[in-house]
Amino acid sequence: MSSVAAPRSPAPAAPAAPGAPGAGQGRPRRRAALIPTLALVVGAVYCLVPVAWVAVAASKSGTELFSTFTFLPGSGFADNLEQLNAYRDGVYWKWMGNTALYAGVGAALSTAVSAVSGYALALYRFRGREAVFNTLLAGVLMPPVVLAVPQYLLLAEADLTDSYLSVLLPQLLSPFGVYLARVYATAAVAKDVVEAGRVDGAGEWRIFLRMGVPMMAPGLVTIFLFQFVAIWNNFLLPYIMLSDDEKFPLTLGLYTLLEQGASAPALYTIVIMGALLAVIPLIALFLVVQRFWSLDLLSGAVKS
Amino acid sequence: MxxxxxxxxxxxxxxxxxxxxxxxACGSDDDGDAExxxxxxxxxxxxxxxxxxxxxxxxxxxxxxxxxxxxxxxxxxxxxxxxxxxxxxxxxxxxxxxxxxxxxxxxxxxxxxxxxxxxxxxxxxxxxxxxxxxxxxxxxxxxxxxxxxAPLMFYYREDLFEQYDLDVPETWEQFADTARELKQKAPDKDLTTFSATDSGLFAGLAQQAGAEWWTTEGDSWKVGIDAPATHRVADFWGGLVEEDVIDNEPMYTPAWNKALNTGKQIAWVSAVWAPGVLPTVAPDTEGKWAMAPLPQWEAGEQTTGSWGxxxxxxxxxxxxxxxxxxxxxxxxxxxxxxxxxxxxxxxxxxxxxxxxxxxxDQPPAYFANQADFYDRATEIAKTTAPSAWGPNVNVAYNSFKDAFSAAAKSGDKDEFTAAVRTVQQDTVADLKKQGFEVAP
The missing domain is CATH 3.40.190.10 (Periplasmic binding protein-like II)
Structure with missing residues (x-):
């Protein structure tokens, strides 16, 4: 969903503001900044218009949806919300809960796996390290879509399909997450500090948990957010894994509302309302984490 | 055999x-009394x-x-x-x-x-x-x-047909004349549209014309898309698009919804399930539509296809x-x-x-004005032509969307003819790739 980009887009504009060393000639600099600012504004508008559309369309009743002016708010907001709430005894909230579970637990576990692997790949020298890393790099290039069917067949062997685990397990290992964690650990975890820890007699786990993880924290937040958003918006994996609609995430649930067969109309108003509500937790998450996230990425970079 | x-x-x-x-499970035993x-x-x-x-x-x-x-x-x-x-x-x-x-x-x-x-x-x-x-x-x-x-039928705006003094077409020839007449009387309106994204509708129309897209011949499949019946349908719609008397934009888009709701398009070739779709698509026109049998290729015939x-x-x-x-x-x-x-x-x-x-017993709520809706539907359903599906309909349907989208956009009747051939070739090629024998 494009909305994901929305809260982020103002962020890159921020670093332009602080006066860099030698901000003496203010005038030419300011003029130069006009074009990037304009470009960012265009980008922000581009990302925000669809969100605005969803927000406006969610307020329209079925009769208004395709007949009134696109950005004219309608009168059906409460009705749509009520219908969504009533649809099959509130199954939508079940889907919302499922998505939160898949994205929250999945992203947390995946971040943990990435942290351990990235730390190990960055700090330890062992035989086959580059081979492992290169394999992971290849994994970054491999679209997860390609893997969904083989993963299904694999999990079917273990009799795990159509369960919560079937969606969580395949997302545990994120090649991109491991890659990011390694790059970040290489830059942010000071080898001297780790050495000092060893000299003081701390075990490797203790060093990792007490020193490695805090130093990697900003990077780990990034990984968590990326994974969270990826799982929140994931469609194909749960589509193939799940057949019980009580276990569906939002993406899949809303899809079944659209594709009900020819005899039943697509429930546009409910789906649009559902999409709007589905975006809100993501925006909230970004707003909460954003400051901490971008600031610390910066401070991490300064430290190294 | x-x-x-x-x-x-x-x-x-x-x-x-x-x-x-x-x-x-090929030959299941015949013990009907078993628990x-x-x-x-x-x-x-x-x-x-x-x-x-x-x-x-x-x-x-x-x-x-x-x-x-x-x-x-x-x-x-x-x-x-x-x-x-x-x-x-x-x-x-x-x-x-x-x-x-x-x-x-x-x-x-x-x-x-x-x-x-x-x-x-x-x-x-x-x-x-x-x-x-x-x-x-x-x-x-x-x-x-x-x-x-889902037998195909002809849905039209009863009130607008009356307003423009149009007759409900019984043959496709009359259908074309109706489209022209409407264009003459109201240049900003279209009778309907040719939708290149609805392969199922086109398949149903070809089925009515007598096309058999997949048949078996001995041990092999025979693909009959590039055949006179399909060409007849493609030429007909291609001709109307070329003449610019109907629209060439796909159905099931917001624009199409609006066109039906505002009466910019005044008819829809659809199936018996249309009363379930129209309330969302054109909520403002409830009670203004009527249903008639699908136009025929020869006067006096009674055949329809199906869509779904x-x-x-x-x-x-x-x-x-x-x-x-x-x-x-x-x-x-x-x-x-x-x-x-x-x-x-x-x-x-x-x-x-x-x-x-x-x-x-009762007509669908949207068609409350047509009391005998389902009686007529039952009669029409009986006249459904046989259909002939094969193991790669999805491939043919996708090929149709690509080829006919380009043809509809070009507005050139010859492109429609070429598109039929493309669909045939893609379908045959895929069958062969899947390992089926294909009769020439």
Whole structure:
């Protein structure tokens, strides 16, 4: 969903503001900044218009949806919300809960796996390290879509399909997450500090948990957010894994509302309302984490 | 002989796609008295309200038989076929699946659907032959039971036809004249549109013209898309687009919804399920539409095609095929079940007796002005031409969308002719790639 980009887009504009060393000639600099600012504004508008559309369309009743002016708010907001709430005894909230579970637990576990692997790949020298890393790099290039069917067949062997685990397990290992964690650990975890820890007699786990993880924290937040958003918006994996609609995430649930067969109309108003509500937790998450996230990425970079 | 043919065709795909798997459940034994239950069955369906219909079974006949059915609601579409095939490869397909008629050959050639002819003796007479044949593929086997049918009809704005003094066309020639007349009287309006994204509609129109897109010849498939019947339909619509007397934009877009709702387009070639779609598409025009039989190629004929419709089959992965067959028979033929399907899911039943039951005494609310809506629908449904589906309808449909989208945009009749050939070539090439024998 494009909305994901929305809260982020103002962020890159921020670093332009602080006066860099030698901000003496203010005038030419300011003029130069006009074009990037304009470009960012265009980008922000581009990302925000669809969100605005969803927000406006969610307020329209079925009769208004395709007949009134696109950005004219309608009168059906409460009705749509009520219908969504009533649809099959509130199954939508079940889907919302499922998505939160898949994205929250999945992203947390995946971040943990990435942290351990990235730390190990960055700090330890062992035989086959580059081979492992290169394999992971290849994994970054491999679209997860390609893997969904083989993963299904694999999990079917273990009799795990159509369960919560079937969606969580395949997302545990994120090649991109491991890659990011390694790059970040290489830059942010000071080898001297780790050495000092060893000299003081701390075990490797203790060093990792007490020193490695805090130093990697900003990077780990990034990984968590990326994974969270990826799982929140994931469609194909749960589509193939799940057949019980009580276990569906939002993406899949809303899809079944659209594709009900020819005899039943697509429930546009409910789906649009559902999409709007589905975006809100993501925006909230970004707003909460954003400051901490971008600031610390910066401070991490300064430290190294 | 037909049995041998089927097996050869089936075996060919299995060899091609799976490389293994024996032909299971081919000759099921004929012990109709055997205990079917107790059994727990899962059923993939996209029909809205299906869980409520199944509740009736679970509380009534199902309880007596100790057969409990659980509905797992799915999204309808080509992707569902892929999902079923994937699940079947893992041996985890549900006991029962809803399948559109055109996907039945695909499911059969992948050995997903079990032959339930031994369990459903005597139900054939409850359906029209042209419908029944789609679930048997012309063999002695029965791979699914028909659930709903979707004969094509002509929907038009009664009030606007009157306003512009237009006659309801009975032949396609009159249809073209009507389009021209309207364009003359109201240049900003169109009779309808040619939608390049609705392969199913075009297939139905070709079916009416007598096209048989897939047939078998000995052990091989014969693809008849590039044939006079299809060209007749393509030339007709291509001609109207070239003349610019109809629109060339796809259906089911916000723009199309608006065109129907505001009366910019005043007719729609659609199927019996249109009353379920129009309330969302054109909510402001309730009560202003009327339905008539599809225009004919020759005056005096009575033939129509279909656009959609589905059946329910038992899979080869099911541990309880007898129980599943019992449930399907109830679901698609029992008067109470079919009435519930009509009420909860808005379907138009395939079982002929059900089409005239109480559920269809009244016209659909949107067509309250046409009291005999369902009487006429029943008459029209009887005239449905036989359809001929093959194992790669999805490929042909996708090719159609690509080729005809370009043709519709070009507005050149010759492009429509070329597009038919493209679809034929793509379909044949894919069949060969899948390992089927294709007759020249």
């Amino acid at each position: 037909p049995k041998a043919k089927r097996r050869r065709l089936t075996a060919a795909t299995i060899a091609a796609t799976l490389g293994a798997t024996a032909l299971a 079917a239950g107790p059994a727990e069955l899962t059923y993939w369906s996209w029909a809205p309200g299906m869980d409520k219909v199944v509740d009736i079974w679970n509380k009534g006949p199902g309880r007596e038989e100790q057969i409990k059915v659980t509905v797992k609601k799915q999204a309808q579409g080509d992707e569902l076929v892929t999902k079923i095939l994937t699940a079947h490869k893992a041996g985890k397909a549900p006991d029962l699946v809803q399948a559109e008629y055109q996907t039945v050959p695909t499911l059969v050639s992948n050995d997903v659907l079990a032959d339930i002819s031994g369990e459903v003796g005597g139900v054939q007479e409850k359906f029209e032959d042209t419908v029944w044949q789609q679930t048997t593929l012309g063999t002695d086997a029965v791979y699914a039971l028909p659930q709903d049918v 419709g589905s059946s329910v089959g038992v899979t080869t992965d099911s541990d309880h095929p007898e129980a599943a067959a019992k449930f399907v028979t109830w679901l698609n033929t029992d008067p109470e079940a079919v009435a519930a399907l009509a009420a909860e899911g808005g379907i138009y039943p395939a079982a002929t007796a059900a089409q005239t039951t109480g559920a269809f």
